[in-house]
Amino acid sequence: MKESSPLPPGQVEIDDFPRFGLATFAFRFPAETERIEIAVDGDVERPMRFAEELQTLERVEQVSDLHCATTWTKRGLCWGGWRFRDFYEQLVVPRVQPEADAALVVLRGQDGLAQSLPLEDTLAADVLLADRLNGEPLGVDHGAPIRFVAPAHYACKSVRHLNAVEFWRDARNYRFPGPRWLMNPPRARVMYEERGSVFPPWVFRTLWPLMIPPVRWLYAQGLRRRQKRAWAAAACKAKR
Numbered sequence: 581m582k583e584s585s586p587l588p589p590g591q592v593e594i595d596d597f598p599r600f601g602l603a604t605f606a607f608r609f610p611a612e613t614e615r616i617e618i619a620v621d622g623d624v625e626r627p628m629r630f631a632e633e634l635q636t637l638e639r640v641e642q643v644s645d646l647h648c649a650t651t652w653t654k655r656g657l658c659w660g661g662w663r664f665r666d667f668y669e670q671l672v673v674p675r676v677q678p679e680a681d682a683a684l685v686v687l688r689g690q691d692g693l694a695q696s697l698p699l700e701d702t703l704a705a706d707v708l709l710a711d712r713l714n715g716e717p718l719g720v721d722h723g724a725p726i727r728f729v730a731p732a733h734y735a736c737k738s739v740r741h742l743n744a745v746e747f748w749r750d751a752r753n754y755r756f757p758g759p760r761w762l763m764n765p766p767r768a769r770v771m772y773e774e775r776g777s778v779f780p781p782w783v784f785r786t787l788w789p790l791m792i793p794p795v796r797w798l799y800a801q802g803l804r805r806r807q808k809r810a811w812a813a814a815a816c817k818a819k820r
């Protein structure tokens with residue numbers, strides 16, 4: 581089912597949906613792909629880990645588009661999971677008790693990616709913690725066991741393999757693991773074409789599409805290498 585709304589400025593629709601992302605993370609995979617656990621920390625009263633507690637939140641399904649800053653858009657993805665807002669209001673606030681002015685959210689993936697967003701952006705109704713995609717459990721290619729999804733922001737903010745969320749008062753507690761100008765605008769809002777910092781959007785619009793084929797290739801190599809290792813491990817087990 582295709583959405584009929586126009587694409588955001590500078591985006592091009594793709595039909596396939598391969599694993600993609602920051603080149604640095606192409607060969608990194610989560611250690612845990614089944615069990616969901618999210619550690620919450622930062623300027624908070626009581627750091628905590630949440631696992632089964634997530635099941636107490638209302639489950640939601642949502643169809644939304646994923647826009648990568650390199651200009652590709654995958655439309656009509658059906659995510660299943662929980663609203664980040666419910667997670668924050670019903671679990672984090674009462675139990676972890678962040679400081680009232682802890683308004684910077686840091687999201688970490690098991691592969692080492694860290695991203696940040698203003699708290700206000702994460703509380704939008706379409707921001708999810710997703711463990712399902714198109715009616716199936718989230719695969720390792722798209723973020724197993726759970727992924728942050730923020731459709732109004734470029735996909736770099738939609739951290740796969742999410743395992744930690746931090747609430748900080750001060751942006752100095754957050755460091756992007758990579759060159760700052762690269763893919764780390766503070767909000768990366770699709771509507772305002774905040775594709776990157778330092779340079780104007782047209783620079784990224786022009787140069788980044790060149791990155792799509794090599795990054796796709798790297799990410800496919802990453803999956804292939806992981807698959808080979810899994811086969812080797814299975815064969816080794818069978819011999820014993």
Ligand SMILES: Nc1nc2c(c(=O)[nH]1)N[C@H]1C(S)=C(S)[C@@H](COP(=O)(O)O)O[C@H]1N2
Binds near residue numbers: 603649692693721737
């Ligand atoms: N953990 C993690 N999450 C990530 C990335 C990454 O490298 N590591 N890349 C981001 C970028 S830049 C994009 S475009 C999307 C791609 O999502 P997909 O792999 O589901 O297509 O994941 C985002 N989330």
Ligand SMILES: [Mo]
Binds near residue numbers: 601602648650735736
């Ligand atoms: Mo991206």
